[in-house]
Amino acid sequence: MPRTATPDSQTASRKLEMILRHSARVFAEKGYEGASIRDISRASGVSLSGLYYYVESKQKLLYLIQIHTFNTILSQLRRNLESVSDPAARLRILVHNHLEYFLRHPMEMKVLAREDDVLAGEYRREVAEIKRRYYGTALEIFEELRRAGQARQLNPRIAVLSLFGMMNWIHTWHRPQVDPQAEALSDVMSQMFLHGVMNGHPVDSQKTSRAARSTLKVAARAAG
Amino acid sequence: MPRTATPDSQTASRKLEMILRHSARVFAEKGYEGASIRDISRASGVSLSGLYYYVESKQKLLYLIQIHTFNTILSQLRRNLESVSDPAARLRILVHNHLEYFLRHPMEMKVLAREDDVLAGEYRREVAEIKRRYYGTALEIFEELRRAGQARQLNPRIAVLSLFGMMNWIHTWHRPQVDPQAEALSDVMSQMFLHGVMNGHPVDSQKTSRAARSTLKVAARAAG
DNA sequence: TCGTTATTCGAACGAACGTTCGACTCAGGA
DNA sequence: TCCTGAGTCGAACGTTCGTTCGAATAACGA
Numbered sequence: 001m002p003r004t005a006t007p008d009s010q011t012a013s014r015k016l017e018m019i020l021r022h023s024a025r026v027f028a029e030k031g032y033e034g035a036s037i038r039d040i041s042r043a044s045g046v047s048l049s050g051l052y053y054y055v056e057s058k059q060k061l062l063y064l065i066q067i068h069t070f071n072t073i074l075s076q077l078r079r080n081l082e083s084v085s086d087p088a089a090r091l092r093i094l095v096h097n098h099l100e101y102f103l104r105h106p107m108e109m110k111v112l113a114r115e116d117d118v119l120a121g122e123y124r125r126e127v128a129e130i131k132r133r134y135y136g137t138a139l140e141i142f143e144e145l146r147r148a149g150q151a152r153q154l155n156p157r158i159a160v161l162s163l164f165g166m167m168n169w170i171h172t173w174h175r176p177q178v179d180p181q182a183e184a185l186s187d188v189m190s191q192m193f194l195h196g197v198m199n200g201h202p203v204d205s206q207k208t209s210r211a212a213r214s215t216l217k218v219a220a221r222a223a224g
Numbered sequence: 225m226p227r228t229a230t231p232d233s234q235t236a237s238r239k240l241e242m243i244l245r246h247s248a249r250v251f252a253e254k255g256y257e258g259a260s261i262r263d264i265s266r267a268s269g270v271s272l273s274g275l276y277y278y279v280e281s282k283q284k285l286l287y288l289i290q291i292h293t294f295n296t297i298l299s300q301l302r303r304n305l306e307s308v309s310d311p312a313a314r315l316r317i318l319v320h321n322h323l324e325y326f327l328r329h330p331m332e333m334k335v336l337a338r339e340d341d342v343l344a345g346e347y348r349r350e351v352a353e354i355k356r357r358y359y360g361t362a363l364e365i366f367e368e369l370r371r372a373g374q375a376r377q378l379n380p381r382i383a384v385l386s387l388f389g390m391m392n393w394i395h396t397w398h399r400p401q402v403d404p405q406a407e408a409l410s411d412v413m414s415q416m417f418l419h420g421v422m423n424g425h426p427v428d429s430q431k432t433s434r435a436a437r438s439t440l441k442v443a444a445r446a447a448g
Numbered sequence: 449t450c451g452t453t454a455t456t457c458g459a460a461c462g463a464a465c466g467t468t469c470g471a472c473t474c475a476g477g478a
Numbered sequence: 479t480c481c482t483g484a485g486t487c488g489a490a491c492g493t494t495c496g497t498t499c500g501a502a503t504a505a506c507g508a
Contacts, residue, residue: 033257034342037496047457049498058496114338116396118255155404158412165393166386172340173385180379188382196420236484261466271487273468282466 016054019044023061028107032062032115063123069108070130073101087144088194094138096186098167103182110171151197163193240278243268247285252331256286256339287347293332294354297325311368312418320410322391327406334395375421387417
């Protein structure tokens with residue numbers, strides 16, 4: 001009982017997206033190595049060999065998930081940062097953007113956080129490159145904070161990687177029914193980070209939080 | 225060319241320890257599912273079937289690594305906490321104990337951090353139980369901080385899990401040749417957490433840091 | 449109506465997987 | 479001297495792995 005074939009490029013790319021969604025779920029549940037192509041075939045309803053019509057290998061499947069997730073989260077971040085110049089507010093936006101996406105796409109983010117050193121060759125290089133750009137953006141914001149006199153003389157690398165640690169570790173413990181959602185979570189983590197990093201200069205949490213929130217609402221509407 | 229057989233129970237358990245060390249390295253490098261028993265056989269110099277004389281399955285190998293690591297880190301923590309009552313100092317000890325062990329046994333800790341949901345059945349239950357006890361200890365310290373008026377009204381679960389996130393994420397980025405060692409790292413992370421969590425009450429970093437350090441030196445000597 | 453192109457899949461490939469088995473060695477006690 | 483038991487391993491078990499191949503189907507332009 002074959003589905004009606006529609007040689008429509010939009011339908012084809014939609015099916016690829018559907019395969020990627022199911023793949024992300026399976027990878028998140030069993031890990032990349034622990035998941036088999038047959039698991040993905042079963043989960044997506046596409047036959048084993050049918051999968052290879054859309055994606056040339058298991059590695060490419062992981063690559064597509066990772067690169068697409070990073071691209072989306074990074075371009076959303078840049079859009080959200082555009083109109084804000086206050087360093088503390090920019091930091092809040094980064095945290096909120098990350099956590100918002102994290103909780104909206106937990107499977108993809110879990111795959112991003114866990115399967116860090118699986119890819120090889122060109123795939124690996126490309127994912128590493130975009131990750132480096134994302135990290136660089138965070139580093140710049142931290143330097144702005146410092147220039148504005150709102151951050152202590154901390155090793156910026158450690159400060160920023162600690163922040164990412166806080167955020168990315170979430171995939172190991174967050175239960176949507178029990179734990180706070182992105183809004184509250186990013187408020188807490190931004191505050192923890194800003195207080196933890198500043199030195200004597202109290203952060204105006206009212207102002208920066210409001211600025212970040214209004215920008216993000218626009219973004220949320222745009223993203224649907 | 226068989227090694228000389230020494231029916232000495234100490235030799236046997238030493239060999240098991242050796243196998244566990246090599247297993248941890250292989251699991252850390254390729255992930256649990258990505259690593260094969262043959263990889264471990266090659267790495268440890270024990271034949272494929274020889275491995276099964278010491279450990280009954282691949283799962284048990286992972287279980288033994290995880291339970292031993294948790295037991296060690298938890299009992300060391302309790303020893304280090306015994307003589308200290310100041311909440312901020314106790315928090316510093318927890319962080320230092322965790323990072324010290326982390327950087328001394330990076331392979332084991334990477335396996336602990338990554339292979340969280342691989343185990344099944346009884347093995348899973350036992351590891352979950354000891355992890356819960358470790359987490360509970362951290363939670364108690366946070367509550368002490370709060371009772372002492374040194375912590376804001378934060379969701380304790382989120383605060384503590386964020387701290388573990390900071391610390392455990394290290395396995396994805398720390399390069400021993402480039403990055404600070406346990407001493408400096410735990411100073412920075414303790415400070416970030418304590419400042420991030422407190423409210424108006426400045427933390428006496430001199431005093432608490434000194435207290436923690438002298439206790440930990442004793443422990444370091446004891447651990448060899 | 450025919451030929452082309454896009455799409456799908458059952459069946460199979462060789463390789464690698466975790467685990468088992470039986471045979472072997474060797475030291476120490478009887 | 480023979481026996482026992484701890485230790486070791488090569489060879490093989492049946493299963494699952496990622497990937498490939500060729501045939502089948504359906505829609506569409508000519």
